[in-house]
Amino acid sequence: MTAEDLKALIRTVPDFPEPGIQFRDITTLIGHGAGLAATVDHLATRAERAGAQAIAGMEARGFIFGAAVAIRLGIGFVPVRKPGKLPAETIGVDYALEYGSDRLEIDPAAIRSGQSVVIVDDLIATGGTAMAAAQLLRLAGGTVENALFVIDLPDLGGAARLRAAGLTVQSLMQFEGG
């Protein structure tokens, strides 16, 4: 299945989580067996070309695609989690949201020094979460040069922001309007 076929499997839900937002919903894509597998194939091809030695994915939807890409490539998966979820030693980074702030944590033992870690998530909007994840993975010693997304909302500027920070950004599909 092409990226265009996969895009047709995304459902748009109006006014979620707030009025005026067109939510691009992956539930319909991941519920489609062939669509889910093809999405991971496309991501895995790009991760392999990028020289991935580990995949990092953000809680929770990033776990769906990130772990599957790691398995396809036979490499490890690094969960990037919300605060208080990881039981052993953690390092964290706080980052600003439109209203308030949030925090991501990883287990630094999950990264080897210099290891090439590719970030995988379902969607990039403003890029705040991905920027924080890249910062955190680098803090743990990882080499982070690539981020892969199923969906990009280019009007929200996240991919441009990541590129300005030196990351190579790829997405399988784009939706205008954010």
Place this chain on the structure above:
Amino acid sequence: MTAEDLKALIRTVPDFPEPGIQFRDITTLIGHGAGLAATVDHLATRAERAGAQAIAGMEARGFIFGAAVAIRLGIGFVPVRKPGKLPAETIGVDYALEYGSDRLEIDPAAIRSGQSVVIVDDLIATGGTAMAAAQLLRLAGGTVENALFVIDLPDLGGAARLRAAGLTVQSLMQFEGG
């Protein structure tokens, strides 16, 4: 890798999330490329034998294994989510925790009537979450007869509770003591 090899990749973290709890941590298993892939192979073999037509996994760690099993079998993945995360129509079920209660939600359109849905999660302790997930998937029209876990803590009685409710329960490894 055998289930015994995989068990050796689990890290035990004492006193998390509370004093006296021995937390069985999958971070070290999923960070090991061969271990992660073998875990999913073992689960997928069991899900296939159980006649899975879709896999359901619980947020967030269940997404790591559940989606990967679905991809291995070429079938769809149904995310079982915490409240307020799914954008379209949802159905939910509240269930009791040791202190307080929690709620799970699914999108009923993700299940076809009579579809054989196998539950996959990382760990079964008291079984409350898995029982709630089974109830919810059945409410949506699914046929739910099997639940697969990476880790079982048999002393906490979850697997026995699920079996008493008519589910077939399999796990790759067990830890005594809970």
